[in-house]
Amino acid sequence: MAPLLAVGVTATLVPALAPSPASAAAPLKAFENQRPAWHRCDASLPAAFQCGTIKVPLDYSHPEGKTIKLAISRMKTSVPGKRRGALLFNPGGPGGEGLEMPAWIKDGLPKQVREQYDLIGFDPRGVGRSSPVTCGLTSAAEENIEHSYKPETFGSTVKWARTVADKCRARSGDVLPYITTRNTARDMDVIRAVLGEKKISYVGYSYGTYLGAVYSQMFPGRTDRFVLDSAVDPARVWRGMIQVWAEGSEPAFTRWTRWTAQRHRTYKLGDTAAKVRKTFWKLVERADRDPIEFDGQKVSGDDIRAGLRPVFFSPEAAAEAVVDVKRAAEGRTVARPSVLSGGAREPRRFAAPAAGAPVDNGTAAFWTVVCGDTAAWPRDPEQYRRDAIRNKGKYPLYGDFGSNIVPCAYWGKPAEPATKVNNRVGLLMVQNQWDSQTPLTSGLGMHRALKGSRLVYVKGGEGHGVYTTDPRSCADRNINSYLSTGRLPAGDVTCKPGQSAGLNQGIAPVPPQEPGAPRF
Template sequence: MRGRRLTAATAGVGVAAAALVGAAVVGARADAGTTRADAGGRAAPPGLARFQRQEIAWHRCQTGPDDATGKELDEAKAQCAEVVVPLDYSRPGGRTIKVAISRLKATDPGRRRGALLYNPGGPGVPATYLVLQVKRVAPTVAARYDLIGMDPRFVGHSTPLNCDWPSVAVGSAGPDRRSFDRTAELAKDLASRCAAHRDVLPHASTRNTARDMDVIRAALGETKLSYLGSSYGTYLGEVYLQLFPRRADRVVLDSAIDPDRFGPDSARTQGPALAGVLRNWASWAARHHDRYDLGATAAQVLATVNRINQAVNRGPLRVGDHRLDSRLLPLILFNVTGGDSDEAYGSFAADIRVLRDAARGVKVTPTPVLDQVLAGFASPDADGTSSVQNAIMCADRAASRDPEAYYRDIQAHRADEPLFGPLIRNLTPCSFWPASPAEPPTKVRNAVPVLMVGATGDPGVPYADQLAAHRALTGSRMVTLRGAFRHTVYGGLFAPRNTCVDDAVNGYLVDGVLPAEDATCANTPSAGKG
């Protein structure tokens, strides 16, 4: 997940992790269409030519009077469109779906480099609107590239999938067998509600989204595609590089996921990184004890958090109008990953102070952020965000269907991961999913030139996983932000800006020169440059 305060729409969806196994190229059957050359001069796979050569009908972005993001895109002179793609790339003559895209044209057309597609992570996050953020933080990049946003298949405006879930997250397994069994029943119920979509679920995979990207590239008339991906977006970029290595131009991966580990159980490796960011926040809170009164030392602050956890394990806490139980508390504590700025840490500390008082039996009023997040957890998944996030991960890799394996794993780590272990090691709806992946995960191993950036204390993608991605992409160079506890590091998109990181990324995208060797940046706050 991206480095920001979590909301009910994103909390509890793990990032990092999954299986390995074979990488196949696009396997289109020759049962529809003829072979034609695409913009790259190579023959399109049989049946795909009609998709790659389709004419894009650009139009205004606002879909109605209540569409504020569409209005903002229109005001920025963006264009929107829908690109038709196969539901199943092995059957291009069969059912089709539409993928929504946006475009901000290069502001310096005389020096235009090409098209740059941006994916912010998730999975399952609409990105048509987010091209505006890229232009805002990186005007020199926006000058040279048409910025392309895409709502991935089944997300946002792209033939959306919604299982009408009554809850947005399974949450933590809690303190005992009884609480674990309750989450297993919830996960099973959520999965069953997606059964009506079993005909499309196997095709929600990252591999197919990468294939959609290449159809978009060809339909745009581009020989190659540049790409900026963060968090889950790095995995999408890694898969694209493996499937279409000759189509990639300049590629930047921010907080790169180990491609051998992404999938339904992806969060399992996050324990040490989560403990690290919690300790870092605790040290910060201790230095601000006069304001937050959580403890004068990091150990005292952590003891305060542990007492909250112990109280919730004994029974639910009343937090304003909300009921906070052991299933939800770790999701609230996960918000410590929202960034290592004073603002983010202070907001989290204010929430912990409220929970501390609630654990003491004091009548409390939640902070506005805490109130919003708790309300979100109590609300249904109205727009389908959580169900489609799970659909993508379930399509990428099959999860274990043995609840006992999850329970044994949780029990084995209760001592060393008492706060987050029951959350990150718990089963998910993928353990009961009504459809199996159509293909094995992509094994990423190539030498395509790539620039990677990331932080040593990243709580969303542990640094060891970033290094594994670096090894898999042998043509990559890595710029590491030392001593930072944030998820994503470029441009201030979801974390504080760092001039050293921004200069490396912007320099590569504009000038095309990778660093001669891996480099490091100091964790010093800065305004950054575009």
């Protein structure tokens, strides 16, 4: 993931700790006994793809109070005799819409998985069609998600962070405290009950791995077959996970310089790693002095650093992109579309939300979770300044972006403590070696926290998201076997990349969309 920006609230939050399962049982019965009015979701989607809505408590400590809407979907198995249960999906985020996920992931699932499960999608609370949250952000500047550190611009960045937080409090202050991962996990358990299941199975990508881990911590007895793909380190939520983009990008950048130097005849960027590195940083310096005309836009050195950070995890794509920037700097025509183009057009932010949702919904939902999940955000702007300066020195490519001030500095106290993930629930993880959004160190952190887990490690694998990228791959075979039989591998498994390995900035099955903000 690379940073995203958008929400804040400084209102005093009412504690919302969940009651114990026993005391919560009776008040939640009315929610668990709902029966959705299933209907066809959209004429453009398969007729078997059904949608419905349910109500869930805004605040689970007061289920008799305000409720919000949760949009859910399903594709029932066509072989009822083989049905095992419900398989829920989450595409990542926070802020990612998952309602239509069953419709577009089904073709990547093998027959033995499709036959055993009803495929269940949902937009998490606050997202898309599920009572969407908004902060009233209307300008590109407010939705800009990546801010470099410079002494002369730090004051304006502080002002931006405070302004976004204030606007979020003004527009949604009574709702924001309850748009959290723990409450989304509680919503998943209501979905389980509504579907009539004793347990649920689950596939979560990126941020969805943290959501799945939190569910397994809160509801271990209801956790069936869980797959966590490209994992967040639960010990680093959430500032540490934004900073890990900078930490993870430096080894990828070094790898790229070596790879490109070995192919100097092709790319002509330098015949040693040191020369390739020098070529890149000269381009950054040149663009900082005089922005480069690129794809109809002026591109600064900051644009190059932020735009290419995730691309360096795929050396070939990065080499082509740097060649394009070099050509543009020399006034030559760039012949092919570049991976940098999307980031150069406008400030980096989320893709367009679902029809009917506020235009800033993805950004707002991201910050409600990232700021509201944990109190581990510094409040002193000077600490952000110090951290940004230090980490720009340690991680030149992205360190200042990852440590600069964000709206969470002006957030209120979280409604409840963050979940400490530390259990022995058996589940399966899968992780590429070269993942730009949840780098390998992040996946290993989740693996340590989930002591009963097994890890399918794709050595040499590139991109963010593994499962369903290649049905013939070693990784998919292990995951499909687990979902079909419930048997975990005897130990961790090392795989080679599948045939479809390569640059993948989102999870592989996500349908094409406009460039959006990098996310977990």
